[in-house]
Amino acid sequence: MKNYIGFDIGGTFVKGGIVDENGKLLVFDSIPTDTKNIVCDLAGFANKLLDKAGLSADKVEGIGMGIPGMIDSENGVVTFAGNLDWKNFAIAYELSAMTGFTVKITNDANAAALGEARFGAGKEYADSILVTLGTGVGGGIVIDGRLFSGRHSQGGEIGHMVIDKGGLKCTCGRRGCFEVYTSATALIRETKKAMTDNVDSEMWQDYTLDTVDGLTAFSHAKTDKTAARVIEAYEDNLACGLVNLANIFRPDVIMLGGGISNQGENLTKPLQKKFDKEIFAHGLGIPVPIVKASLGNKAGVLGAAAYAMDEI
Numbered sequence: 001m002k003n004y005i006g007f008d009i010g011g012t013f014v015k016g017g018i019v020d021e022n023g024k025l026l027v028f029d030s031i032p033t034d035t036k037n038i039v040c041d042l043a044g045f046a047n048k049l050l051d052k053a054g055l056s057a058d059k060v061e062g063i064g065m066g067i068p069g070m071i072d073s074e075n076g077v078v079t080f081a082g083n084l085d086w087k088n089f090a091i092a093y094e095l096s097a098m099t100g101f102t103v104k105i106t107n108d109a110n111a112a113a114l115g116e117a118r119f120g121a122g123k124e125y126a127d128s129i130l131v132t133l134g135t136g137v138g139g140g141i142v143i144d145g146r147l148f149s150g151r152h153s154q155g156g157e158i159g160h161m162v163i164d165k166g167g168l169k170c171t172c173g174r175r176g177c178f179e180v181y182t183s184a185t186a187l188i189r190e191t192k193k194a195m196t197d198n199v200d201s202e203m204w205q206d207y208t209l210d211t212v213d214g215l216t217a218f219s220h221a222k223t224d225k226t227a228a229r230v231i232e233a234y235e236d237n238l239a240c241g242l243v244n245l246a247n248i249f250r251p252d253v254i255m256l257g258g259g260i261s262n263q264g265e266n267l268t269k270p271l272q273k274k275f276d277k278e279i280f281a282h283g284l285g286i287p288v289p290i291v292k293a294s295l296g297n298k299a300g301v302l303g304a305a306a307y308a309m310d311e312i
Ligand SMILES: [Zn+2]
Pocket: 159, 160, 161, 170, 171, 172, 173, 174, 177, 179
């Protein structure tokens, strides 16, 4: 049985695990992210995981990593990672030199998409797309079971597809990006705006502008018109972007991850209706189901390991 180490690098924590070739997560743990000492820390973390799993280093084929930012997977270099303050950082080479393992890196959202495709909600399908609705909107595209991420792994930036030309400004510099309307950040912004404009909204009974979160509008949408309008608009925007993706890739399935996806069918059912109305050829084509991703916070580690399986 071959085993792989997967690391999912986040701004606050690094999640790590050892995964066998069947996708079984043998051990899982996390350490705080120290951006300045990351190579040393990861080498130590790898040893800790090996100890925990009772495996010697020769039982592991290599390390896969998912990193937030612009990655050059071909050269193992983090081209730019704003949150981690890394620029042109040859992390794969450095970690490989320190540990002796072969190290392969990709973008964190791509890793999660590969994890869900191979071992999660997409495992019955050949072609899948993961869209994560978190602070931003990320995702990845898997075609015929393999990650499709463009040259050197620099594509698949689903969140920066424009759905409203000339719309709201995005952190990437463009206007009207999918992310600006469908992230949790966007939902919170629109909920606050709706509450401010509607002082009689039921949402005020449970929330102040300081405590509004991604659940506020969802939790009141059945009984409060203002909340229902926020959700309606949110789902309209989400459907628009998902239809764009489906019209190009026509995947077997679209999976939703990130905090907002915890709404489950509360979100996917009405969303599917809007989506089915807009998708090319409507009901005449093969349906594209929208489902909740299933691996939760382990998708990144499982996907990073899967990336190592494919690339080593
Ligand atoms: Zn953008």
